[in-house]
Amino acid sequence: MKRAPPDRKEQAKRAALNALKRVRRQADRADVKLSDWEGEFLGSIEERVKTYGRAFGDPEKGAAGEALSALQAVKLKEIAAKAKAKGEKKELQRRPFKRRAKPYSED
Numbered sequence: 001m002k003r004a005p006p007d008r009k010e011q012a013k014r015a016a017l018n019a020l021k022r023v024r025r026q027a028d029r030a031d032v033k034l035s036d037w038e039g040e041f042l043g044s045i046e047e048r049v050k051t052y053g054r055a056f057g058d059p060e061k062g063a064a065g066e067a068l069s070a071l072q073a074v075k076l077k078e079i080a081a082k083a084k085a086k087g088e089k090k091e092l093q094r095r096p097f098k099r100r101a102k103p104y105s106e107d
Helices: 008-027 034-050 072-086
Strands: none
Touching: 008 034, 008 072, 034 072
């Protein structure tokens, strides 16, 4: 008996819901107080994904088979990083550009 191919939209929906739950759990375990906006963001995204299967309406904002738009995914990663760092906001560490060594020439 052959199985039907997996439904990509359903997989994306499940993955998005699991990611939202994971971020919320990380924040709870680390005793990180999410801001009101972040809590509302997670709640509204979860609600929209459960209702519509995706959290954005404009198809230009994300891939066809994805449940979260590109910016929503970035924001979710930022909240996860905040929970992982236990509420401390890390500054981006940049290294200065280094000068290239001149190639050796005998002239």
